[in-house]
Amino acid sequence: MDCRPRFSIHSKYNGYPYLQSPTDWPLCTMCGNLMPLVFQLNLSEIPSIRPENALIQYFECVTRDLAGSTCELGYPKNNSSLVRKVKITVPPIQVPVDFSSLFSVEDSFSKLMLKKISLEHKIVGWQPFDDYPSLVDVNAKMEYLTAYIGEDALDFLWENLEVLEKIENKHCSSEDKLFGYPHWSQTECYPKKMSEEIELLYQINGFVTSARSSIAFRDGERGMFFQTDDLKDIVFTTG
Ligand SMILES: [Zn+2]
Incomplete structure (x- = not known):
């Protein structure tokens, strides 16, 4: 090249x-x-x-x-x-x-x-290629949501988002893009x-x-x- x-x-x-x-x-x-x-x-x-x-x-x-x-x-x-x-x-x-x-x-x-x-x-x-928001971004949004849904519900969502990301392979690319x-x-x-x-x-x-x-x-x-x-x-x- x-x-x-x-x-x-x-x-x-x-x-x-x-x-x-x-x-x-x-x-x-x-x-x-x-x-x-x-x-x-x-x-x-x-x-x-x-x-x-x-x-x-x-x-x-x-x-x-x-x-x-x-x-x-x-x-x-x-x-x-x-x-x-x-x-x-x-x-x-x-x-x-x-x-x-x-x-x-x-x-x-x-x-x-x-x-x-x-x-x-x-x-x-x-x-x-398909790209998705990282969990860091989701987390930042969730902090904002805590006031509305409470910490327990937030934990539940958080854990399941991680699972969902793994199952569906919807990840945020770390490559140049x-x-x-x-x-x-x-x-x-x-x-x-x-x-x-x-x-x-x-x-x-x-x-x-x-x-x-x-x-x-x-x-x-x-x-x-x-x-x-x-x-x-x-x-x-x-x-
Ligand atoms: Zn210089």
Whole structure:
């Protein structure tokens, strides 16, 4: 498979982003270094009732100091990451890239990261499958119900939901996916700043659980892109 990075409009992991101008590649506001592209989703290539000639791009700083600390610990990395929606207006601009300058330490982790961010994994198609809310989501809703039905009834429901999930194999996929339901690793972490109804746009595994991914999310958890119904507002979170 050809993994050479290209400045293109395709949906992909890592590699080079679509840029509209030579200064369009975002820099980390903490260290000033280039933030590698983690993920790019072309909204005209996805199965949607409202395809758009636009991209979702997610960038994250990979710079570490000599002690191995990243620019900004933990999520949300408001100053060392960026999620943005970009309209495709002009052919992709190409700029010179030297990812190796991002790594001042020549250890095996830096070498691995350099390889990861340099190899582009293009998304060539989509396969439909059934997806269901995770028990974490159901649990969150049940807390809300406790006031109405009491704790005993809630326990009964909870146990039977687990059984139902096992019997019917209606599980929430932990794989990378477009749409569906978030697979939270512990508790739900829906972004709070979005006031409107939101839906999962894309779930991405970190490099602990995915061969494609270039970024390790907290404790090997997942990254989630959430969207409002009209795709105006996109938020990235982990959980
Ligand atoms: Zn940085």
